[in-house]
Amino acid sequence: MSLESKIMEALKEAMKAKDTIALDSLRAIKSAILLAKTEAKAGDTISEDEEIKLLQRLVKQRKESADLYQKQGREDLAAPELAQAEIISKFLPEQLSEEKVEALIKEIVARVGASSMKDMGKVMGEASKELSGKADGKLIASIVKKVLS
Template sequence: MMLQEIIDKEIKTAMLARNNVRLRGLRAIKAAILLARTEKGVSEDLTKEVEVKVLQRLAKQRRESADIFKTQNREDLYAIEIEELEVIEEFLPKQMAREEVAAIIKNAIASTGASSIKDMGKVMGIANKELAGKTDGKTISEIVKELLS
């Protein structure tokens, strides 16, 4: 079943349950999917990879907004962002532990022969392909920097 169909069913369920928090998060996902479907060069149906990228983008936006609101002591807005983030994360693939990510990145470093921070681009390219949807780019970047330093 396509993500859009799942989201539509979840929206109906949330509406019937009068769960406004969940409904807000689901509507954000639906809007992002519709936007992705209308982008230039996209076929009618989105692939799983594109759906995951859309969800990751939404999650990243919510995390960044939550961090900003937290630093500005806006607990009301922070809570909204975190609630939406929790709904979005339900539809993302299970995220890998930092140790598992580090092991995959070590293999990427070994396969590229990277030895310094100058080779970070090569390692990031391989790591991003292998870890797509399993962790966020920020974590990958941090681990690559640690291992190449």
């Protein structure tokens, strides 16, 4: 089942349950997918990798907004953003644990032959390709720094 059909099913369920936060989240995903499809390069379909990147971007936007609201003391606005991020995250592949990410990065460091922070670019390039959709970019970067230093 494609992401779009999963979203449509979840949208119907949210409508029946009258769950406004889920509705807002799912409509945002649907809108983003439609926008991605209408771009000149995309044609009629988007790849699974593009879907994952799109969902990650939506989750990141929600979390950043919630963080901003919390810094301003607006918990009433932060809570729905975090709830939406949680709902959107359900459609992402399961994220790897920090320990698994660290183990994979150590393998990449050994494979690439990196020895110092000068090699961070090489390691990040490989790690980003390998862990795309499975781990957050900030987590990958912090672990690469930790392993190389």
